[in-house]
Amino acid sequence: MLATPLAGCGGNWQSALDVYGTSAISLKHLIILIVAVCSAVWMLVMAALIAALWRGRDARPAPAEPGRERRLTIAVIGAVVATVLIISTFTIMSFIATRALTVAGQDDLTIRVRGLQWWWGLEYVGPDPSSRFETANEIHIPVGRNVRLKLEGVDVIHSVWVPSLAGKQDLVPGRPNELTIRAEHAGVYRGQCAEFCGMQHAHMALLVIAETQDDFDQWAAAQRQAAARPPDEETAAGLQTFLAKPCAACHTIRGTAAAGTSGPDLTHVGSRRTIAAGLFETTRGSLAAWIADPQTIKPGNNMPMVPLTPDELRAVSAYLASLK
Amino acid sequence: MAGVLLALATALAGCQREERQLRLDPPIADALDKIALMPNRISGAPPDVYFVLGKPYEVNAYNLSQGKRLYAWFGCKSCHGDGQGGSGPGFLDGWWYYGPEMVSIFASIRDGRPHGMPAFGDRMTTDQIWQLAGYVQTIGSYEGKTAAPSRNDEKQTRPAENRAPAKLLFDEGPSPVHPDQGPTP
């Protein structure tokens, strides 16, 4: 009702069957193989069932022939042996498939992913402190490189899952986990929290944007910068409102006095494709709608409804949209 | 049978206690902001709407637990600790400069107080201030409140809010919370 369709990468952009990540591709092969074998097994069993029912339709009492029970026993044992063989194969296959999944090393690009009710806090961890920066809900990665996600559950258990790139992994409080993703193709992949985490579990999405190394470097460089000064009068008024109203108590905009940490970092919110953890495409209008009444749009989330005059709302949304 | 009776008995309170009011209509929020304070800014009366709503910030479990989050998010801990005090006064000792009434707590948070308590009126919404006030009141409670939140998932420093943390003071422990507080009331 509220969201406008986003320009995805064409086709399905959150699917375990429409895959662009190294591990998702190998998982898809495994899935298709196992599903195919299982379907064949089901059809065989059904064929046997139908034949069994068909055979006995005529109500003639079966003649007591010797060895019938024995033949049945042999058939059943044969079927059981086949079952054993199939599941043993599956077990070995899944063991091999697990081992074959690439695991990123210490030197790979590392992103600290924090799961919070109901958004994703991201911190790009570089070799030196100056290259670190924070963002939220939108991960950019270079294509063709292993990326290490260090997963931290902050409040409750969440689970990060970008099906087109990799399988999921839980973010458990008190128990750091890791996940390696690697995109084979450039594109925008949607992911979503997969572990029930409370009221707004349904609206806790994240985007992964895989781009060329150059684009990525350019993006990262831009993200490291503090927020630009407001370009015009309206946005300047927006910044003033942002700082004067409760907004700044929860959100950080680097380069300004806003340094709250209980909400997402908004330093470059205008450059992100979506707001409110994947709920809307970022536009001035959607920002205004979101700020005006967050509890109707995403009931139960932790952003309060801040009373703003129409002018203030216009200014704040213009300012946030300008934070490219 | 008995389950129903007992459930019904607790239900009357329960209904009110568990309902989650996620969105406060702006006119109600405005009305809730209009508290009447005594001239010395201690004690007074909440607006009528507060009673019409059924004192939601004292009896509603969701509001109290949201208040607990706000306590952490808005840095209350940096001065008041977990209620034991720090550079700001503690809440566990039962000796509150401005008394334990909701309006006084609300006014303290919204408008600030002399000697270092900043005003949060421009950093929090009315709804949030009430939630936080309700939570702060439970920290200083001598009696466990069933609606109050329980312990945090962190190091324990005092009994949880639903276990009457302020009672700690009157139990003889290895070290009193406020050694200079004098005889117990």
Add this chain to the structure above:
Amino acid sequence: MNRPATTTGMRDIDIARTKLTGALAETWTTPSGFWGALATVDHKIIGRRYIFTAFVFLALGGVLAALMRIQLAQPEARLLGPDRYNQIFTMHGANMMFLFAVPVMEAVAVYLVPLMVGTRNIAFPRLNAFSYWIYLAGGMLLWTAFALDMGPDVGWFAYVPLSGPQYGAGKRADIWAQMITFTELSALAVAVELVVTIFKQRAPGMTLDRIPVFVWAMLVTSFLVIMAMPAIMIASTSLILDRLVGTHFYNPAEGGDVLLWQHLFWFFGHPEVYIIFLPAAGMVSTMIEPFARRPAFGYLGLVMALIATGILSFGLWVHHMFVAGLPRLGDSFFTASSMAIAIPAGIQIFCWIATLWDGRPVFKTPLLFIIGFIVTFVIGGLTGVMVASVPFDTQVHDTYFVVAHFHYVLIGGAVFPLLGTIHYWFPKLTGRMMSETLGRWSFWLIFIGFNATFFPMHILGLEGMPRRIYTYQPDLPWHGLNLFISLSAVILIAGFLLFFVNVIRSARSGEVAPDNPWDAPTLEWATTSPPPSYNFAMIPVVGSLHPLWSERDTLPVADGLRTDRRELIVTTLATAEPQARDASPQNSIWPLWAAIATTIMLIWSIFSPWAVVWGSIPVAVALIGWFWPKGTPEDES
């Protein structure tokens, strides 16, 4: 039977056959009226109540499912908010697992097992009455809370920290946890009764290899209950302690562990699935015989498969935690054990097909449900094999694929046999046949509606739709299938409504049933439909696995039991040789008082730890009243 010289009292051989039934009825029949109904310990009356209550909870859970399907039929629907939706899906899961699936299987066993093993009442009949009242109280606690907007909203699995003290505001999670205590208490009570009934009260001659497969299934299930339920009771009790008195079982900062909850929960939660499935498998093995018109193929294999499933079920709980970040090698072990459970499941499927292959099937409604069961359960089993694979699971865990999988296992694997069971044993319960026409219609509606509802969920899961979301955004490609699923659910609901209509109509005005309408071979068909209060005028003596087939008209009986007090025969464990005559307790109101006292204590303990101290006093009083000698003939040793 040998007759000890010192016994007194009226024996069944001392009186004329015609007067025998009258004398037995006088001793065994529950007095009519309100207090009689409350004080009864007749396993048939309690079993019927249990079954009825469980089906009421099924209907209520179905209403919740319908609400969820209306909500999910379109993206960003606003029929339900997240708060209500979370309560609803939690209630649906908790209700269906704890208030319907497990109790209904035990309820059927409470009714049938004493009849199938040829005894006059279940062991510990007063405990049985207590168990029903406790179950009822637990169910009412949950539903009353839900009606008051304080229903649990943390999922039927209630993972901490979401359900823990910091994030689970109010008493919602406590109500869930205490509901667990109620239902586990009742389940444990029934399990103990069933084990003792099956081990010690079988009709003379019913050696271990002559026990009907359903009774075997209930024996294995009862052991599963006894071994699995303590884990969840520990878990839920420590959750309440964490929330109420601030203990730190699940607090990582104080040395607790968040994953401890998951281990404890699934150590119970996985056997739970088999606690539901094994009785259903037993029902199929038993029902298939009259409809295939031959003994079930591979009795030994079927029984061994049940036992093997029971043992294996304790070794695969970790497959619910494959993405929680446990060591990979450990995960692989659990892949192997999860896959291995396909072997006993396979053995049973193949045995049933072999039975049909060699038999001459009679296509009555119960057989239709058995066929529907095989078709759908094999799908559920195969998707179970899929999610047992760690890499596969990382893509489908917590998605609608899993929702589809376990509905195939639970509805396909347990509810289909259960519905067949109702059609099959309905004449025994009520003395009337169910309508065959309505039965067929409801079968086809349920079968088609079920598959159309749940099969597409596999695809939704692979397309990336997570579970437990109250809505989804319109830009995700799920709305078409979701609408289709919601529409299909209408067919499924219609099927269930038709089933309920059939039950009610047939109970009132169905065709009167003979004693053995299906020409079935097991003992419960040797008595009248419905059975008299004493079950059997003379306890049958069993000479084979299919007593009513091998000795159709001349079933031998044992005599020597007293008629002026409730007596039954105790037999040896393995060979079922008569050991003693034992008294079976009289009706008593005390189990009800004990249940009320326990209920008060348990509910109160959500609010104050002192409830355990003060609340235990009425419980103790009730127990003293319960066990106080009343001077009835049954009290004589």
